[in-house]
Amino acid sequence: MKIQMEPGVYYMAGGGITLQAGGSIESVGGIGGTPPAIMVFNSDNPNYACPGGPAHQCQGSIDFLANSTFSVRGLTEAACAPLGYPKCPYAGLLIWQDGSGSDPDAVVKLGGQTNLNVSGTIYAPKAEVVLTGGSAGTGVASVQIISWRWDIGGGANLYMPYDPAGLYHVQRRGLVH
Numbered sequence: 001m002k003i004q005m006e007p008g009v010y011y012m013a014g015g016g017i018t019l020q021a022g023g024s025i026e027s028v029g030g031i032g033g034t035p036p037a038i039m040v041f042n043s044d045n046p047n048y049a050c051p052g053g054p055a056h057q058c059q060g061s062i063d064f065l066a067n068s069t070f071s072v073r074g075l076t077e078a079a080c081a082p083l084g085y086p087k088c089p090y091a092g093l094l095i096w097q098d099g100s101g102s103d104p105d106a107v108v109k110l111g112g113q114t115n116l117n118v119s120g121t122i123y124a125p126k127a128e129v130v131l132t133g134g135s136a137g138t139g140v141a142s143v144q145i146i147s148w149r150w151d152i153g154g155g156a157n158l159y160m161p162y163d164p165a166g167l168y169h170v171q172r173r174g175l176v177h
Contacts, residue, residue, distance in 0.1 A: 074120020
């Protein structure tokens with residue numbers, strides 16, 4: 001199975017998402033091989049009371065562990081323009097897990113077994129984020145992870161260059177407990 005994501009915002013309103021078997025996830029190819037920008041927002045279905053509603057209507061885990069390719073990047077100003085935003089409030093965000101949802105500590109898993117190319121901010125303030133570079137090839141993860149806990153692994157080289165231009169910029173600064 002191959003999932004190709006168009007540029008834009010994806011709202012997972014309950015149930016989370018899991019990639020099964022030997023799949024791959026890629027945003028639809030752009031100029032020069034750069035994947036177009038996406039953002040995945042994970043929360044509850046607003047039409048149900050969670051917890052207590054049907055399990056598939058409440059916030060679930062995000063499991064993007066591809067057995068082949070995982071290639072995505074966070075939202076950009078250009079990707080927001082068709083959505084009607086003069087200035088993109090979510091520029092740089094790749095994953096936003098709702099910290100006020102019914103399962104804010106649902107695990108976020110991202111990885112590519114053979115090809116990994118991921119950039120952007122992963123915001124899951126109460127969850128564990130697992131980033132796996134795979135066992136073959138070389139992966140690139142230019143990410144900012146804001147989470148309760150994170151686990152980075154894999155059997156191959158994982159390059160993590162720092163590029164603040166592709167990351168979400170937090171407007172308010174300071175530590176919160």
